[in-house]
Structure formats: structure tokens, C-alpha cells
Amino acid sequence: MIILLRHTGLFFLLAVSLPFWSCSENQQEYYQGYVEGEFVYGASPLGGRLETLAAKRGMTVETGTPLFSLDQTVEAAAKAEAEQQLERAKSRLADLLKGLRPSEIKTIEARRSQAESAYELARREYERRTKLVRDNAIAQEAVDRAKSEMEQNAARMAQLDAELATARLGARPDQIDSARAEIKAARERIIQAAWALGQKTQHASKPGLVQDTFYVEGEYVPPAYPVVSILPPANIKVRFFVPEPVVGTIKAGRKVAIDFDGARKTFTGTVSFISPQAEYTPPVIYSRKSRSHLVYMVEATLSASDAAELNPGQPVDVRLENADA
Numbered sequence: 443m444i445i446l447l448r449h450t451g452l453f454f455l456l457a458v459s460l461p462f463w464s465c466s467e468n469q470q471e472y473y474q475g476y477v478e479g480e481f482v483y484g485a486s487p488l489g490g491r492l493e494t495l496a497a498k499r500g501m502t503v504e505t506g507t508p509l510f511s512l513d514q515t516v517e518a519a520a521k522a523e524a525e526q527q528l529e530r531a532k533s534r535l536a537d538l539l540k541g542l543r544p545s546e547i548k549t550i551e552a553r554r555s556q557a558e559s560a561y562e563l564a565r566r567e568y569e570r571r572t573k574l575v576r577d578n579a580i581a582q583e584a585v586d587r588a589k590s591e592m593e594q595n596a597a598r599m600a601q602l603d604a605e606l607a608t609a610r611l612g613a614r615p616d617q618i619d620s621a622r623a624e625i626k627a628a629r630e631r632i633i634q635a636a637w638a639l640g641q642k643t644q645h646a647s648k649p650g651l652v653q654d655t656f657y658v659e660g661e662y663v664p665p666a667y668p669v670v671s672i673l674p675p676a677n678i679k680v681r682f683f684v685p686e687p688v689v690g691t692i693k694a695g696r697k698v699a700i701d702f703d704g705a706r707k708t709f710t711g712t713v714s715f716i717s718p719q720a721e722y723t724p725p726v727i728y729s730r731k732s733r734s735h736l737v738y739m740v741e742a743t744l745s746a747s748d749a750a751e752l753n754p755g756q757p758v759d760v761r762l763e764n765a766d767a
Contacts, residue, residue, distance in 0.1 A: 467564070472640075473761070479674050480673075481671040481677070485667055489662065490663060491512060493514075495655060499654060501651075501652050505649050506646060516638055520635045520639075523635075527628045531627075535621035537737075554599060554716060557595055558678060560595045561595035561598075564588065564592035566592075568592045571584050571585045608618055646672060650672040650674035650675065652672055654670075654671045662689045678743070679741050679743050680760060681742075682739075683721060684737065685737055686737070686738065698762055699715060699760070701761075702758045711742035713741070715740070742760070751767045
């Protein structure tokens, strides 16, 4: 029992001493880390039954590669309905711009011709009676009646001319503006319906490796739920942890060497982020001794070709390269 306690105490001393060893400025010192991947999730903002799942686990996709498609029955019907509404709105506007039918316009023209004939007859009668009144052959009252009838026929002609112009002109401007607004609204509905229809088929937004799929064909996918996860090589990074005395010597852009079990070579990364917060804070006031327990997370990125050889969650060893280099 005493031997076990001694070994336990030795192990505790070794564990406490590790942070101090990591604080060394020796550039050959390795720091533990792991590979982190930021996945791109393929999802549709609309729900529906999963009809086809083209993406398979482990396959490599390029930008624009089809991933999956959902049932499009409702969206296709909505788009067709919107297109029919647009055609109806166009027909209504064309009808308003045409004015009255040709047969209706001919009727007005015939009435106008009759009014013109009546006016000519009344005008001649008025002139004839004007001559007779000078010779005292008729009374002035007969001349006044002829003049009144002539003026009535002239007004009738003017009225029919206005009706004919209106019939040829078409509907009122406010009706035409309303029909044009209806056409614009119908086109907007088509755009919305086409967008909804397009969202039922999703394509890869970035090239990468299909990491996982979450549904199988025939299942219902709720709105905005991911169906496929893709890991682009550019989204792979290495996270490692350095002690507090070392974090102050690291700057963004510094090169690091990355090794892992079975690596064919030592990979080179670039420091892209240094956490401003410690991952572990002792429950006592900071002192030179307690600060050695603080560790800070550092992220490093790799080239796309090197990142493709790493797997998320994979443990790695990271060595800081010479800052001058």
C-alpha cells in the first residue's frame, strides 16, 4: 500500500511538472492537439419527402454537384398556377387596351352617321326658314325651332364623336394601371414559386468530402434540417494547446510543424488564431506558479492538399518553427 502511494505521488509530481517542461523555449518541444473540421451542411429551407440522395458517404463532390432532392409536387403546382395567373393578367390588359369590340364601334359609327344626316337636314331647314322670315312669310318662332333642332343634332354629333374616341381608346388609365400592377404581381409570384421549386433540389456549395448523410430515401425531412455534411479541405485546421509562458511568443502567421501517427511526412501549417482566453483557470489568484497551469488554444491552417490527408478528431503533435524563419 505504501509503494502504491509513492508511485501515485510520483505520477502526480510528473503531471504537475509537465506544464513547466512545455514552457521551455526549446523549439523542438511538441504540443498536443487534434484536427478540427468545420462542416458545410446541405439542407433545404422547405420540408418534404426525400426522393433522391445522390451524395454518398466518402465521395468527393465539386461545386454544383447534386446532393439530394425532395418531393416537388406542391411547389411545381404553385409555379404552374402562378404562370396561369400571369397569362390571365396579360389577357386582361390586352382586352383593356383594345377598347370596345369592332361590332360595338360600328354601332356607334352608324349612330353618328345618322346624327350627321339629321344635322344637315336641320341646318338646311334653318337656312330656308331664315330667308322666309326676312320676307315675312313665316313667324320668327318657326326659325327659332329650326335653330334649336339644328343645335341639338350638332350636340348629338359631338357626343357620338366623344363616345367613338373613348371606344377606340380603351379602358380608363386607372384600370390599365391596375392591370399592369396585376401582371407585375403575377411575375413576382412566379419568381417566388420558382425559388421554392429550386430549393427542393440542393447542390454542393463548395468542393469537399461527403462526411455523412442523415436521412435515407423515402423519409420526411423537416425544413432546414441538414441531409448531407461536407468537409471542404479549406475548412480543416489543427488545434493545439500551449502553456501561458509560450503563448506570448506566438503570433499569427508563424509556421508550425505537424506530425501524427503514420504520417508520410511532416506537414507545415500557419498559425491563424490564438485564443484570448485560457482553457484552464486555477481557482486561486494568479501567481508565477499558478500561471504555469494555464493553457491557450492555437489554431493553424494547412494547404488544401495537405489538409485533405487529415481527419477530424485525429490527434497530432505540433512543433513551433523558428520565429525568424
